Amino acid sequence: MPHKHAEVQVRPGTEADLGALTALYNHYILETAITFDTTAFTEEQRIPWLRSHPEDGRHRLLVARDVRNEDARPEGDGWGNLLGYVTSSPLRPKAAYDTSVEVSVYCAPEAAGRGIGTLLYKSLFEALADEDVHRVYAGITQPNEASTRLHDRFDFRPIGTYHEAGRKFGRYWDITWYEKRLGLEV
Numbered sequence: 001m002p003h004k005h006a007e008v009q010v011r012p013g014t015e016a017d018l019g020a021l022t023a024l025y026n027h028y029i030l031e032t033a034i035t036f037d038t039t040a041f042t043e044e045q046r047i048p049w050l051r052s053h054p055e056d057g058r059h060r061l062l063v064a065r066d067v068r069n070e071d072a073r074p075e076g077d078g079w080g081n082l083l084g085y086v087t088s089s090p091l092r093p094k095a096a097y098d099t100s101v102e103v104s105v106y107c108a109p110e111a112a113g114r115g116i117g118t119l120l121y122k123s124l125f126e127a128l129a130d131e132d133v134h135r136v137y138a139g140i141t142q143p144n145e146a147s148t149r150l151h152d153r154f155d156f157r158p159i160g161t162y163h164e165a166g167r168k169f170g171r172y173w174d175i176t177w178y179e180k181r182l183g184l185e186v
Contacts, residue, residue: 007068008083008116010123013061015050021063021085022046023078028106033141033173036166053087058101058131060088062123064116083111086120088128091137099134105150117150125154125182133182141166142174156180 013021026040053061066081084107091100103124107116128136138156140147156178164172 007066008064008119009067010062010064010119012055013050013053013063013085015047017063017082017085018043018046018050020079020082021050024082024085024106024108026078027109033166033168034106034144034147036141036168036173038168052089058088058098058128058133059090060086060124060127062086062120062127064107064111064120079108083108083114084116084120086117086124088124088133088136091135099132100137101128101133101135102137102139104138105147112146117146118153121150121154128182136180136182138178138180139175140178142176148176151178151180154180 022041022043025035025037025046028034029037029040050061053059063085064083066083068081084105086103086105088101088103091097091102103121105117105120107120125136136156138151139162140151142161157180159177159179162175162177165175166173
């Protein structure tokens, strides 16, 4: 299911991507309130997360890579030619939630404004089209205008806000939850 968009390839994430994925996520942990994790991960700690997203099924991990520099090794920032990634994960652990997923998208800071988030979501929703997924949910730390615009573009609708739900960097942050209907009604 590789997708190409000019110089960008979207494909399922693999263990070969683990170093770059970990470095990019750690950037968001250490520099932003976008995720409520507060301590950076090692690659070894991220293996279970990576393996919980197989190549097929409801719970996916797709990566966007710059194919102009496919052989780039993570240097400097640590994520090399990784432009971003998207996941669909279980919404909650109870069985009745199986047809609902939570999605997350992370783009490398230098990829901002290049349509990488849009390409990743388009690829993910195409991949999930044949899966038994009824609803998709996303939580967005506020304020985050870029993420809100991305979710609006894909017909997500706000369904509520958890006020001051998380504390990071010495302040409280709100999370607005968004919902998208994906599957057919039963």
